[in-house]
Amino acid sequence: MVYKIRDLSKKFGKHYALKNIDLDINENEKIVIIGPSGSGKSTLLRCLNTLEIPTNGKILYHDMRLTEHTYKNVQGKIGMVFQNFQLFDNLTVIDNLTLAPVLNKIMSKEEAYETAKEYLKQIHLEDKENTYPRNLSGGQKQRVAIVRTLMMNPEVILFDEPTSALDPEMIEEVLTLIMEVSKKNITMIVVTHELKFAYDFATRVIFMDKGKIVEDGEKEQIFNNPKTERLQKFLSNIK
Numbered sequence: 001m002v003y004k005i006r007d008l009s010k011k012f013g014k015h016y017a018l019k020n021i022d023l024d025i026n027e028n029e030k031i032v033i034i035g036p037s038g039s040g041k042s043t044l045l046r047c048l049n050t051l052e053i054p055t056n057g058k059i060l061y062h063d064m065r066l067t068e069h070t071y072k073n074v075q076g077k078i079g080m081v082f083q084n085f086q087l088f089d090n091l092t093v094i095d096n097l098t099l100a101p102v103l104n105k106i107m108s109k110e111e112a113y114e115t116a117k118e119y120l121k122q123i124h125l126e127d128k129e130n131t132y133p134r135n136l137s138g139g140q141k142q143r144v145a146i147v148r149t150l151m152m153n154p155e156v157i158l159f160d161e162p163t164s165a166l167d168p169e170m171i172e173e174v175l176t177l178i179m180e181v182s183k184k185n186i187t188m189i190v191v192t193h194e195l196k197f198a199y200d201f202a203t204r205v206i207f208m209d210k211g212k213i214v215e216d217g218e219k220e221q222i223f224n225n226p227k228t229e230r231l232q233k234f235l236s237n238i239k
């Protein structure tokens, strides 16, 4: 088991962004989370990565409780990809890729450089090594951001709407890379509105609404045979 989440709630002021979430996530699962705006998808991912600390309940990561005191133990093991890339604007592509693995002593400088070059070749950006993020397209930035998480050999990667800031013609190249990454033995959780991708990628789909998990099941069941009216309505709205 990678995550064991019990009775997780997160409040902002008086408002519950997450309410009484119970969830188990196993190794190598490929999960898509869907749900309307404000349903708590980002907050859940941020709790899984200790970017938010729960108000109530607990999150166990391989039996270790995630808190503000233990988060250091999971740094690097849990990667995150954001809608707005979050590359270091003042660093070149190669420095963006090599910084964390070298700082965290996961690789030597030489090893990190060689590994980064190999990844850049795989995503057809070998000529962008010394380019700054501002001179990349959105799709290129996001592919670099994804490869940056891979440089840390993560056990888990969380993707929060990785393609929603991209022009339509760049969405495909990013989704293709995520599909490619999914062949690896990495637990992946992706928040997305791209239903075709979700169908190809996911082994399991979670539908959230108002801070709760409303449905959780195999993709065939969720997409072809939704149990709740709420999910039926949501799906017909985005199709």
Ligand SMILES: Nc1ncnc2c1ncn2[C@@H]1O[C@H](COP(=O)(O)OP(=O)(O)OP(=O)(O)O)[C@@H](O)[C@H]1O
Pocket (backbone or CB within 6 Å): 012, 015, 016, 017, 035, 036, 037, 038, 039, 040, 041, 042, 043, 044
């Ligand atoms: N830092 C914060 N401070 C106050 N309220 C917040 C904060 N972060 C999230 N919220 C609130 O918590 C609820 C859940 O937000 P969250 O961002 O998790 O939703 P979401 O499902 O990711 O939505 P979207 O699809 O728009 O990204 C919303 O009502 C939001 O306004």
Ligand SMILES: [Mg+2]
Pocket (backbone or CB within 6 Å): 041, 042, 043, 160
């Ligand atoms: Mg969100």
